[in-house]
Amino acid sequence: MELHNSGAEIYVPDGSPVDAALARTTHLAVSAHQDDIEIMAYHGILECFGRPDRGFTGVTVTNGSGSPRDGLYGKYTDVEMQVVRRKEQKKAAFVGDYSAHVFLDYSSGAIKDKANAQVVNDLKKIIAASKPQVIYTHNLADKHDTHVATALRIIHALRELPPDSRPQHLYGCEVWRSLDWLNDNDKVIFNVEAHENLAMSLVGVFDSQVCGGKRYDLATMGRRRANATYLASHGVDESTSLIFATDLTPLMNDGQFDAGEYIQGFIKRFAQEVSSRIAKLA
């Protein structure tokens, strides 16, 4: 497959041919950075883990050049940092038994540039070759510009593909903002309590991000635990670990639906829920 950037790469942990690795994909995750997938799309990894009839493929759109660095990595140049981050993502792909991991190698600026057609073209090629049933990406209420831009590019790519090349579900997941605030009937709820050891390994291999005091590994596991415990105030917990998502499928299938308006619908329903409780009790 010809991808736009010369530094783009498709890594296949089990060494099988790239075309075959992409073709066996059933669950695809598209993230801005190395490590986002293991934080937000663990549900997809879990759905495919140890299942010969399923395959999980990750796509990271940026090259990781602007990554924060400290400690062991404090003196690393941008180029050295890109090498470290790609290596860490490959470790995760190996541990998680991914079918493939695609590195598109764009700068953050290129992803945020809405006029950049190359990113959308690369995404279209990957989706057409992998024909996943489910795609996970960032949610539109995330507070990181590159994350939201990534979600918008994947929606754009999917709208340009014929309907039979689109997945059945497109989900926007949690990284830089939890989705605990969504009304419960607006939440897509993924139970991810299985293989906790695997979940911890997947967020733990990104040493360059955790080193320096950002404990994404502990925070991610804690968020999942908090989601499970605080979902319902009555009764015992039905799961010890949940990931929340927004359903972006309607946006993918209706090219006229404005992304801003779509996420505002969730925010308005949340505002109404808060107001109606106050009105009832005040």
Ligand SMILES: [Zn+2]
């Ligand atoms: Zn990120």
